[in-house]
Amino acid sequence: MLKEKFRNKNIILASGSPRRQHFLRELNVDFEIRLKDIEEIYPDHLKAEEITNYLAELKANAFQDELIDNDVLITSDTVVWLNGKALGKPKDAVDAFNMIKEMSGKTHEVITSVCIKTVNLTTTFFEKTLVAFKELNDSEITYYIDLYKPFDKAGSYGIQEWIGLVAIEKIEGSYTNVVGLPTHRLYDELMKL
Structure with missing residues (x-):
């Protein structure tokens, strides 16, 4: 459906995340990847979705003139x-631990x-998902970090990896949101364009 709707459009995903790229491919839409090195700094007074809204828009605005x-x-x-x-992406293994x-x-x-x-429109939306972790011991946490090196993931974990299976x-909410792209909402918002 999206492929047909966007047949004459050029969809650009500005993300190096293999998980986000995978999800967009699974929505069966053609797209290109464009990356810019953005310093992900936000004002201290922002909370929760204010932070992610700000950063998603900051990343988008970097492409404004292109x-x-x-x-x-x-x-x-x-x-x-x-x-x-x-909790964003960890600086190192100690930070991840x-x-x-x-959590x-x-x-x-x-x-x-x-x-x-x-060129004519900017729309921003967010999704929240509640995730309950069991108690993890230090050796389980270290095992996960050593094996999966989750340094490119918010909160230092990937739900689709070992830790998601055991912890x-x-x-409550969208699984794909936890992986990094709320595909059901993205699909709906794209279909509205």
């Missing part, structure tokens, strides 16, 4: 929200914002 009439740009940002703070340890035995929110930008007791 878009032409038939371009449809998609950018995205994901954070883990726990105890009133955002500390993040997972902090152990608790429920956190995964928030992903998506910005769709054309996640329950999710």
Whole structure:
């Protein structure tokens, strides 16, 4: 359906994430990947989806002067929200360990914002998913980090990896949102264009 709708459009995914690229391919739409090195810094007063909305729009605005009439740009940002703070991508293994340890035995929110930008329109939306982790011991956390090196993932984990199989007791909301792209919402928003 999307392939037909966007037959005369050029969809651009501004993400190096293999997971986001995979999901967009699975929606059966042709797209190209364009990357820009964006410093992902946001004002301190922003909270939860305000952070991801801001960063998704920041990434989109970096392409502002390059878009032409038939371009449809998609950018995205994901954070883990726990105890009133955002957990982004870890700096190193120690940071990753500390993040997972902090989530152990608790429920956190995964928030992903998506910005769709054309020459004439900018629309931003977000999804939240609740994820409950069981208690993890230190050796389980270390095993996961050593084996999967989750340094490119918000909150230092990928739900589709080993940790998702052994640590996640329950999710409420979109699974694809936790992986990094709420595909059901993206599909709906693209169909509205």
